[in-house]
Amino acid sequence: MPSKPLLLIDQDGVLADFDQGVRLAWRAQYHSEAPIGPRQHFYLRDDMAPQYHPQLHDIYTRPGFFATLPPIAGAVEALHTLLAHGLDVHICTAPISNYQNCVAEKFMWVEQHLGHEWVSRIILTKDKTWVRGDILIDDKPQISGSLTPLWTQWLYDAPYNRQYHDRRRVCWQDTASWADLLA
Numbered sequence: 567m568p569s570k571p572l573l574l575i576d577q578d579g580v581l582a583d584f585d586q587g588v589r590l591a592w593r594a595q596y597h598s599e600a601p602i603g604p605r606q607h608f609y610l611r612d613d614m615a616p617q618y619h620p621q622l623h624d625i626y627t628r629p630g631f632f633a634t635l636p637p638i639a640g641a642v643e644a645l646h647t648l649l650a651h652g653l654d655v656h657i658c659t660a661p662i663s664n665y666q667n668c669v670a671e672k673f674m675w676v677e678q679h680l681g682h683e684w685v686s687r688i689i690l691t692k693d694k695t696w697v698r699g700d701i702l703i704d705d706k707p708q709i710s711g712s713l714t715p716l717w718t719q720w721l722y723d724a725p726y727n728r729q730y731h732d733r734r735r736v737c738w739q740d741t742a743s744w745a746d747l748l749a
């Protein structure tokens with residue numbers, strides 16, 4: 567790794583809490599807990615019975631969902647720290663296929679939580695293997711695409727990826743897990 571690596575940081579599941587956003591929206595609408603089983607799969611729908619899939623889809627495609635996702639604990643502070651240490655930090659995020667609200671709202675989220683100057687650091691792509699970088703911090707355990715990636719993935723810790731032990735694991739609140747980046 568070069569002394570100042572080019573860093574790609576994923577958005578949902580690393581900066582913005584997609585799962586918690588669904589749980590909050592479900593509670594607000596149905597006045598009950600979201601019927602989500604143990605989190606074992608990356609896609610939330612895979613831990614929900616098929617009968618609930620239309621309601622789940624309705625929640626994460628509706629206006630306001632992506633803009634109002636709560637931040638992951640420690641994420642905003644961590645990104646400011648990384649930038650202050652001179653790292654070239656970019657946010658590398660994929661839109662959902664129903665992009666109508668998601669795309670603009672991902673930008674709004676970054677502006678609101680990180681500041682306007684971070685908007686120009688967003689790289690929006692369906693295929694992260696096309697993006698250059700040294701390290702990609704991402705919660706998705708299997709990232710596929712049409713190229714061989716130039717980056718190495720550090721897995722952002724989540725209940726649905728804990729069965730993977732083949733990569734470095736990062737959690738913002740565990741500062742030792744990313745202290746090497748500041749060295």
Ligand SMILES: Cc1cn([C@H]2C[C@H](OP(=O)(O)O)[C@@H](CO)O2)c(=O)[nH]c1=O
Binds near residue numbers: 576610658662
């Ligand atoms: C459908 C779904 C999408 N997402 C996020 C991941 C991607 O964003 P990101 O690349 O910022 O992590 C985006 C498109 O799949 O939506 C989840 O995190 N969980 C889900 O269940």
Ligand SMILES: [Mg+2]
Binds near residue numbers: 578705
């Ligand atoms: Mg993600």
